[in-house]
Amino acid sequence: MRDLGTAHSTAAYLYGIDVPQPRAAPTPHLQPSIISCLECGNSYAALATHLSRIHKISVAEYRRQHNLPHTPLASLATSRIRLAAQRQPDSHESWTALRISELRRARGVSQQHFAALCKVTSTTVRNWEKGRTTPQPRARLRLQQLDPGTGS
Ligand SMILES: [Zn+2]
Structure with a gap:
């Protein structure tokens, strides 16, 4: 498990984008740079891998169990980094x-x-x-x- 701070600064360095600083909690489980797992309470940049590895459940099961049909399961910063990576031209x-x-x-x-x-x-x-x-x-x-x- 990579340290969140390092992962983000690496992404910011690689993709040349600004990773937003956490603001005053916009919603309980969606903050700009981390997202909390409702199973164990730990925070991650994205949940899908964590859910399958640690809790042995799929994202679909997690959504059903916690009644979260539409909540993004990656933090805002991570989603932006993924988008930026998809658009990134060859180095x-x-x-x-x-x-x-x-x-x-x-x-x-x-x-x-x-x-x-x-x-x-x-x-x-x-x-x-x-x-x-x-x-x-x-x-x-x-x-x-x-x-x-x-x-x-
Ligand atoms: Zn968890």
């Missing part, structure tokens, strides 16, 4: 100079044309292909869309 390390120039050549376009596709300047594309800079998140999303290998 900048994965966009090497070689991968970018190969992608551009596969499409048979000039640096200038490729720059237009990525909505950046041709200088930026030149810098990527020389390994001087790596694409920013917005450009990485565009690159992913252009890359047939990622299937999107």
Whole structure:
């Protein structure tokens, strides 16, 4: 079981998002960064794994037992981190100079044309292909869309 504080600061570091500080309890069992288990009273970032491991019950059973048909069983912060992770583009390390120039050549376009596709300047594309800079998140999303290998 990872320490909650560490898990959150790691997520904040990895995904570059602000994890909200706990505010004055909005509801008894849904706080911004933790959620309490009604079986044992301990608090976690999300309950599904804890429920199956410790109490040997499914989320569905837990919801039925505690009459919680619609309450989210992950804290707000965790849900946001999961969403951010799903939207997260490839890391900048994965966009090497070689991968970018190969992608551009596969499409048979000039640096200038490729720059237009990525909505950046041709200088930026030149810098990527020389390994001087790596694409920013917005450009990485565009690159992913252009890359047939990622299937999107
Ligand atoms: Zn519990």
